[in-house]
Amino acid sequence: MALAPRLQQFFNHKGIAYTELPLEPVSSFDAAVTGCGEPQELVLQATLLIDVQGALMAVHAYNTTLDLDAVNQLLGRRLQPLTARQADRLFGDCDPGFRPAIGGAYDVSVLADSALDSMERALIAGGSNNSLVVLDGRSLRLALAGSRKGHIVIRGPAVGDRSALTLEHVAEQLQKLYRLPPMPALALRILRLTANPDATARELAELIEFDPSLTAQIMRYARSALFNYQGQIQSVQEAVTRVLGFDRVAHVALGIASVRAFEVPRKGPLGMDEFWRHSLYTAFLCQNLAAMTGGDKGLAYLCGLLHNFGLLLIGHLFPEEFEELNNLRDANPEVSMRSLEQQVFGGDQGHEVLAVGHGAIGGILHRLWQLPDAVVKSAGVHQQLDYRGEHENYVLMVQLANALLKEKGVGDEFNPDDIDTLAQRLGLSADKVEQLKEQMARVANDIDDLAHSLSN
Numbered sequence: 001m002a003l004a005p006r007l008q009q010f011f012n013h014k015g016i017a018y019t020e021l022p023l024e025p026v027s028s029f030d031a032a033v034t035g036c037g038e039p040q041e042l043v044l045q046a047t048l049l050i051d052v053q054g055a056l057m058a059v060h061a062y063n064t065t066l067d068l069d070a071v072n073q074l075l076g077r078r079l080q081p082l083t084a085r086q087a088d089r090l091f092g093d094c095d096p097g098f099r100p101a102i103g104g105a106y107d108v109s110v111l112a113d114s115a116l117d118s119m120e121r122a123l124i125a126g127g128s129n130n131s132l133v134v135l136d137g138r139s140l141r142l143a144l145a146g147s148r149k150g151h152i153v154i155r156g157p158a159v160g161d162r163s164a165l166t167l168e169h170v171a172e173q174l175q176k177l178y179r180l181p182p183m184p185a186l187a188l189r190i191l192r193l194t195a196n197p198d199a200t201a202r203e204l205a206e207l208i209e210f211d212p213s214l215t216a217q218i219m220r221y222a223r224s225a226l227f228n229y230q231g232q233i234q235s236v237q238e239a240v241t242r243v244l245g246f247d248r249v250a251h252v253a254l255g256i257a258s259v260r261a262f263e264v265p266r267k268g269p270l271g272m273d274e275f276w277r278h279s280l281y282t283a284f285l286c287q288n289l290a291a292m293t294g295g296d297k298g299l300a301y302l303c304g305l306l307h308n309f310g311l312l313l314i315g316h317l318f319p320e321e322f323e324e325l326n327n328l329r330d331a332n333p334e335v336s337m338r339s340l341e342q343q344v345f346g347g348d349q350g351h352e353v354l355a356v357g358h359g360a361i362g363g364i365l366h367r368l369w370q371l372p373d374a375v376v377k378s379a380g381v382h383q384q385l386d387y388r389g390e391h392e393n394y395v396l397m398v399q400l401a402n403a404l405l406k407e408k409g410v411g412d413e414f415n416p417d418d419i420d421t422l423a424q425r426l427g428l429s430a431d432k433v434e435q436l437k438e439q440m441a442r443v444a445n446d447i448d449d450l451a452h453s454l455s456n
Contacts, residue, residue, distance in 0.1 A: 004093045004127025010105035016139045021123065025130045029097045033062055036123065036132055043123045043132075044116070046101040048087040048108075049079035055090065057103035059144065060113040064153035067339045071111060074150045094127035101125065102143050110147035116140065117149065151334045154343050186211065187257040188369065194250045201246055205237035208253050217256055218249060220453050226446035247298030255279065255305045256454065258369070264315035266455060268326040270412055275312060277451035278411045279305050281440065284447060285401035286394075288439055293426050295393055303378035303394045304401055306371065310362025310379065311412065321345060333414045338383055359383040385417060396426050404436060408444075 002008070003020070011018060026032050033043050043062035048055060049071070056079060058066050072079055084097065090106055091099045101124045103110035116122070122140045126133040135143065189207060193199045209215050215236055222229065222239035229243045240249045259272075266272045286304030290297040315322040325344045332340065338357050363380020374391040378398045381387045387395050403417035423433050 002128065003133065004091070004100060004105075006093055007100045007102060007105045007127055007133075010102060011143075014142055016142050017136070018139060019134045020126065021132045021134055023130050023132065027129070029099075029125055032098070032125070032129070032132060038123055038132075042119070042121055044101040046099050046103070046125075048082040048090065048099070050082050050086075051077050051079045053077060055082070055108050057101070057106075057108045057110045058113075058152060059101045059103070059110055059116065059147070060153045061115065064113070064155050065343055067152055067154050067335050069336055069339045070150070070152050070334075074152065075111065075148070091127070094125075095129045098125040098127055098129055100127055100133070104143070104146070110144060111152060112144050112147045112149055113152050114149045115153075116144065154328060154335050154339060155331050186214075187254050187261075190250055190254045190257060191369075191371065194247070194254075199246075201237050201240040204246060204250055204253075205235065205240060208236050208249070211257075214253060214256055217454060218253060221252055221450060222249075224446055224450050224453075226443055226450060248301065251283075251298060251302045251305060254302070258306070258309070259312065262312040262316035263319075264312050264322070265326070269329045270311055270315070270322070270326045272312075273452070273455045274410075274412075275308065276455045277448060278405065279308060280447050280451050280454075281405055281408075281410050282307060282398060282401045284443065285404060285436060285440060286397045288436060289397040289400065289426065289428075292428060292432055292436075293393060293397075295397065299372060299374055300394060300397055302372070303375050303398055306362075306366065306375055307379045307382050307398045308358070308362065308412070309365055310358030310360070313361055313365050314358055318345075329412060336415055337412050357383050385422075393426065396422060400426060400428075404433075404440065408440070 003011070010016075021036060021038075023032055023035060026035060029045070033040060036043075040063040041061050044059055045062045047058040047060070047066045049058060049068075050056070056075075056077075058071060060066060068079065068081070071077075087099060088094070088096050090108065094100070100106075119140060120137040122135050122137075123132045124135065186207075190204075193204060193207060208218055218236055218239055219233065222233050222243045227243050231242065233239050233243060236249070240246055244252075259275075264272050264275070268274070283301045283304035286300040287297045289295070290300035314325070321344050325340060328335075328340045328343065329337070341357055359382050360380055363376050366376040366379050374394040377389075377391040378394050381395055382398045382402065385399060399417070400419065400422040402411055402413065403419045403422055405411045406414055406416060419433065420430070423430070
């Protein structure tokens with residue numbers, strides 16, 4: 001039941017008090033945690049990482065998952081996990097797998113999750129398979145003195161034993177979705193009509209009026225305070241010609257018709273209520289950004305409106321995983337969606353399906369639905385802030401809009417972006433960015449009301 005010699009020496013040298021919790025010999029640290037009778041949130045684990053600068057120990061609670069993206073962003077490094085065999089080599093005086101979460105005892109630099117600062121009691125591996133080490137809060141802080149701190153974990157339920165999804169399974173499900181009538185079919189008819197330069201407002205109105213619910217939503221949109229139209233609007237055609245214009249009606253109708261293909265819960269940070277709110281704000285900002293940068297305002301509006309459809313697709317096809325993702329988003333506002341999606345859909349297997357991100361999945365869907373290339377690209381790569389390439393300006397509009405919305409608490413991401421860099425790449429001054437914020441503030445209540453009506 002003795003501690004690993006180097007850990008014992010470290011504790012003695014630092015004057016760190018501890019007690020040992022004896023266990024029956026077990027085959028793994030996981031078994032020790034399960035059998036110790038203590039809450040898992042009190043147990044600390046050490047995740048070993050490495051890059052060209054050397055090894056690093058990330059220390060965090062056992063019931064959390066390390067957010068490698070957050071670690072690399074915080075440190076400006078490109079760390080990758082060590083294999084179990086490589087990690088055990090650094091801890092030659094320990095039983096395999098029972099590595100103490102005290103890097104200082106092994107001359108390994110430490111990055112500790114900031115939540116550890118408030119712990120009053122913690123348990124760690126002591127190097128042997130028949131005991132754990134118990135530290136009070138003071139002893140823990142002494143043991144971790146000098147380590148770097150930061151928000152480095154995803155808190156919430158792990159994926160568990162659910163089998164990982166495969167790319168083949170996602171492709172199969174996407175094909176099923178592509179064949180879903182009737183709303184995607186109606187959306188496609190609207191899209192084809194907009195591609196016809198000779199299409200008239202009457203033809204668009206007649207197409208929309210085939211669906212009474214869609215008609216009511218378009219009329220509600222046109223009558224909203226967002227447009228401040230003082231006259232009476234009695235028909236979709238009047239909404240087109242007097243208030244909204246052909247492109248805006250077509251794009252909103254396309255969005256509404258397409259959304260109805262999905263069965264997604266309304267509530268939660270990723271639910272339908274927040275989806276509409278995020279989409280309408282993004283569309284509004286993108287349209288204004290296009291006006292400032294010489295882009296196509298109608299196309300920019302559509303890019304913003306449809307850029308997050310990948311989340312709806314995930315919610316529709318994989319409701320269990322979507323609920324887990326929704327809960328994790330709520331519990332981890334500082335964690336990137338990419339990391340959360342990897343947690344839910346990829347686990348530790350970076351090549352497994354939706355770990356590629358909802359943006360890429362949405363881009364696949366939009367390609368299947370034959371949407372304009374700029375819309376496909378804006379959805380597909382809007383999570384890639386370093387994107388360079390085709391339709392780059394429209395991607396940047398979506399990214400800048402999302403960055404501005406994070407400051408307002410709108411959207412599925414809350415870790416801040418570099419607004420100045422995004423604006424510079426679009427050729428916008430700081431004054432223009434402030435102008436955008438003012439425009440958004442003026443219409444915020446109206447967009448919120450409209451989003452609520454559409455989600456109903």
